[in-house]
Amino acid sequence: MGRFRSAAVRHLSDARYIGLAYRREFGKFPDLKQPVAFNEKICRRRIMPNADFTALSDRVQARAHVGRKIGKQFLPECYLICKVLDREQYHALPHRFLMKASHGSNAELCVEDKSDYPVNLLNLLGQKWLATDFHLFERIRYYQKIDPQLIFEQLPQESMDEPAQEYRFYCFHGNGAGPRIYIEAVHRGATGSFHDYYDTDWQSIEVIESRFTSGIHRQRPAMLDDALEAAAGLSEGFGFARIDFYIGENQIRFKDISFTPGEGMMHFKTPAHDRAWGKLFEDAV
Template sequence: MTIRKSAELDAEEAAVAPQSMASVQSGDTAVAAPGEAPGFHAGAHSQHPQPPTTARKIKDAAKTLLPDVLFLSLLHHKCIGRYPNLIKPVTFNEKILQRNLHPDPRYIELTDKLLVREYVARKIGDEHLIPLIAVPDAFTPEVFDALPNAFVMKANHGSTFVEVVRSKSETSFEKLKTLADQWLRTEFYYVARERHYRTIEPRVFFEHLLLDQRGRIPADFKLHCFGGRPGRPIIYILVISDRFGSATHGDVYDIDWNHLDIAIGDYKRSPAPAPRPPHLQDVLDVAARLCEDFDYVRVDLYAPDDRVYFGELTFTPGAGVLPFTPDTIDYEWGKLLA
């Protein structure tokens, strides 16, 4: 039996329980959907959090003092079950951790959920962008009054900063203002030491609420795209269904829509595969265009009815601490990532 010193346990607990991702979780930011660690690019719906306790504030302050490499090593051990090899990374998660520490300068602009829209418009056309409603310098009652009845409030500088509003009568300016201010106060770099988030200027913005013909929020297509080789990229498709409901599932498919026996994070696989989307090839073509400048990127898309809309580009999914089932996928995907 391995016995670790209490100081190491305390440091690991501090590393994996910052205020913005507290124990799957309430804290000072949104709560992640099942399957991805909170704050780690889950794209989940948000909740209205409770103020952090004094003990939580102390732990949060303590974990900010840990060097990035130590913090990430402890976090990886906590989430994956082993310490990472950061000198000669082999697994997918280890190589993503290296990206956290040494990000490509392009990641900054392309991770910013507002600035990336310019890149997407150049690459595939602005018809694939979800229409913006407002990008205010400050969120005021006048901005709220001018919003349509249904919309989505987001922040540009991190993950899980999403609030879906189906009807303004079910919320208020005060509730949304409190949530927006909490987002803006969050220094997302400290959640998982993804260094490319450090220089993004936090902004709150409002988008059109995307619905399919049946009035439902469309499934989230997360396409893990491995390029850096001649020909088409290797793509694995994680489909998150009912993300904002009570029956959330995460299913992994290959490009031929074979339902793979793979689980990512804690997402539960559906009992049976979903029907093959009639416009799957359009989804794959859009992802291939958006990933062609990179050896790896996760391209998030929505595909309601016969349209394809851009969600985001993620270069460090799961922040390098994303569990796979079976664990061998971590090594298999590691071979695909340069």
């Protein structure tokens, strides 16, 4: 029965698949023809993407874009890009690194100690990632044309013992005005992840359901102003884009550009919050 259900889901159109997932999450179908709420607009982007989304969602091509747009100083060091990791390449990698796939947002592995991950193990995982059709599982059409590759980068850390903090910048461009930006601070711990939201003055704002937040007001990042300027630059030209950085005391490192964060399934505090964010960018793409 499970295999039959899986096969049936595979044959659903993207719009039907997304509609059913949305109804399961929120109890109603999204309006994909005339979207108003933020989640609806993000869902529509999954099936009607901007032509530029593919290149900027390709983690290899995105590095080149970041270097051109805001400068190479924002990029983590890249050790290797390949499809198969051979033993010579493996031995040349540093003791600690981040391994990720170019074509899927969830395909990442933080390697703190290379001796725990022999080359055969990394290749098994890497080949599993490269063989995965992330469009099929996430129904995001602009993933289809990304060339699957493995990327080995500098591990995002503030120090040897302290990981760098991840911040996500929700950048809205609408009505010809300058960008409106909200910041999500991500906190990962033994009990899961928490997501706290702030405005550009670093005042806490209520956006999502409280069960997803920590309830703690975090210290303002020392390099927040520089990160805001970089996020505004990278998101320029789009009604909305989320720019993700790792921020430490003395550095900012690019992580990702996302055009469909949460896949359009964010649990806003109220439907009014969902609609308010939807009004901040004019079009569905």
